[in-house]
Amino acid sequence: MFDLIENPKQLMQYLDKHFEYGVIDKQGNRLTNSDSDEFQLACNNDWKVRSVDQMLEEGIGHCYDQVEIERKWFEDNGFQVKTFWISAYQEGIENSGFSHTYLLFADGEKWKLFEHSDFSNRGIYEFDTLEDAIRWQANKQIEFATSRIKPTSRYLACIKQYKKPPIGIDMGQYLDFVTNGQDVCL
Numbered sequence: 450m451f452d453l454i455e456n457p458k459q460l461m462q463y464l465d466k467h468f469e470y471g472v473i474d475k476q477g478n479r480l481t482n483s484d485s486d487e488f489q490l491a492c493n494n495d496w497k498v499r500s501v502d503q504m505l506e507e508g509i510g511h512c513y514d515q516v517e518i519e520r521k522w523f524e525d526n527g528f529q530v531k532t533f534w535i536s537a538y539q540e541g542i543e544n545s546g547f548s549h550t551y552l553l554f555a556d557g558e559k560w561k562l563f564e565h566s567d568f569s570n571r572g573i574y575e576f577d578t579l580e581d582a583i584r585w586q587a588n589k590q591i592e593f594a595t596s597r598i599k600p601t602s603r604y605l606a607c608i609k610q611y612k613k614p615p616i617g618i619d620m621g622q623y624l625d626f627v628t629n630g631q632d633v634c635l
Contacts, residue, residue: 451505451522457554457563457573460522464515464565472496479509487492493571498614512566513623516550519563520613529555531579533611534627535587537594540602547594550627553582562586569593583608583633607631 453461471481474491501521504510516532523530536548552563560582562574576582587606594604611630
């Protein structure tokens with residue numbers, strides 16, 4: 450079915466129907482409550498970058514996974530894509546961040562954000578420039594972080610553009626990979 454998708458809107462519909470936000474732990478449990486300790490432990494200790502075929506077969510993954518499915522479809526269909534990792538964190542406070550990954554694709558002279566994993570912003574959004582799209586997502590990530598933890602200092606965004614990560618790397622290796630990507634300055 451994935452191979453029969455003809456446009457970004459159909460990709461969104463496919464993911465809505467066949468893919469859920471979550472992670473699978475080492476015992477094979479499907480964890481979908483990202484606020485739970487079990488979910489966070491599985492992300493940190495059990496999660497690895499998987500092949501797109503494996504993710505599609507399992508039908509589950511968080512934003513890091515979903516971006517790779519999106520990347521495959523868009524690249525296979527001739528679109529120029531850019532992928533970004535973003536962390537909204539409180540200035541001067543270690544480990545106060547919330548990270549997210551997302552994909553932007555060129556459509557003529559416009560850039561579009563394809564957002565499936567972030568439930569509150571799910572959709573396809575059009576922007577005049579790449580910078581407008583990145584700025585919009587940065588503001589959304591800061592809004593999300595602020596809604597989760599009332600800040601004691603202002604939230605900032607660290608944004609990195611990254612390439613396709615190697616299959617099989619774990620969370621620590623993944624974070625090293627994406628944070629070594631190209632800095633995005635707004």
